[in-house]
Amino acid sequence: MRIIAALFWGFLLINMSVYVISSMSGQAFDFATASIISVVFTLLVVVLGEAGVPNEPIDTHH
Template identity: 50%
Template sequence: MRYFWTFFWSFLLVEMLAYVVSSMSGATFDYAAAAVVSLVVSILIIVLAAVVPNQPVEKH
């Protein structure tokens, strides 16, 4: 379920960001390109969450 929500929120946020940036720059909004970028962002977030340790570091 966490993979679904990761993809869902990254999809919404990247689409929104692409729309706002394309509007501000005067370019056309490309839905497909933003969807591909959101998929890449989702994969990066999932990989980053798997790599970062979840346990606190012991003090020596």
């Protein structure tokens, strides 16, 4: 469920960002390219997030 939510929000936010940037630069918005970028970026974030977060608790030394 977490991956689906990340994919959904990543898709929306990346497409919105590409639309705004293409509008500001005077280019045409290409939905297919923006969608591919959003899926690749979201999967990269999910993979890096899984690799970077430890599952076991961290010992505290006081």
